[in-house]
Amino acid sequence: MQRKPVVIGVAGGSGSGKTSVSKAVFESFNDHSILMIEQDFYYKDQTNLPFEERLKTNYDHPLAFDTELLIDHIEKLLRYETIEKPVYDYNIHTRSKETITVEPKDVIIIEGILILEDERLRDLMDIKLFVDTDADLRIIRRLKRDIQDRGRTMDSVIDQYVNVVRPMHNQFIEPTKRYADIIIPEGGQNHVAIDLMVTKIQTILEQKSLL
Numbered sequence: 001m002q003r004k005p006v007v008i009g010v011a012g013g014s015g016s017g018k019t020s021v022s023k024a025v026f027e028s029f030n031d032h033s034i035l036m037i038e039q040d041f042y043y044k045d046q047t048n049l050p051f052e053e054r055l056k057t058n059y060d061h062p063l064a065f066d067t068e069l070l071i072d073h074i075e076k077l078l079r080y081e082t083i084e085k086p087v088y089d090y091n092i093h094t095r096s097k098e099t100i101t102v103e104p105k106d107v108i109i110i111e112g113i114l115i116l117e118d119e120r121l122r123d124l125m126d127i128k129l130f131v132d133t134d135a136d137l138r139i140i141r142r143l144k145r146d147i148q149d150r151g152r153t154m155d156s157v158i159d160q161y162v163n164v165v166r167p168m169h170n171q172f173i174e175p176t177k178r179y180a181d182i183i184i185p186e187g188g189q190n191h192v193a194i195d196l197m198v199t200k201i202q203t204i205l206e207q208k209s210l211l
Helices: 018-028 067-078 135-150 154-179 191-207
Strands: 006-012 034-038 083-089 094-102 107-111 127-132 182-185
Touching: 006 018, 006 154, 006 191, 018 034, 018 107, 018 127, 018 191, 034 067, 067 083, 067 107, 127 154, 127 191, 135 154, 182 191
Parallel strands: 006 107, 006 127, 034 107, 127 182
Antiparallel strands: 083 094
């Protein structure tokens, strides 16, 4: 039987700590064959839209993502084929002309707010995680990140959270928790859950003779 990479999905709301969890798992295996695919890279190409229209994009809605391309790329990586991962440019609110060459590996981590929303994508995963963090912590983390790293004002971050992020989280992200095999409270701070996760992945890799 032909070997197949192990696919781990890490979902959760904005500011939940899913990136920290993904990085912690990644770093635990960085001497092995592992790669990370971020859903944020797969926002739809909006080159055909005027800039003013692109500014209205709701980045927390499932339709903002080019899920077809993401599925196609995961399927190629499962066949040990190289892909050209798109790059999204938030300054122009569309896809960059650049791509990133990604070589296939034995472990694939897919990380993003809505990776458990599409059944076809879920079906490609061996393990599905949902990082579950209280809304007050998520908004504080988002405020710090957007003000410090993205030059946003506090008012604009709060306005976006109340009008877009929170309702989209409740409508689309929170319901996908029921598809998770494991729910991790508090994200990257939960070292016990991450250690258990790493052990589980090691077991699967050993079963598949990938270690």
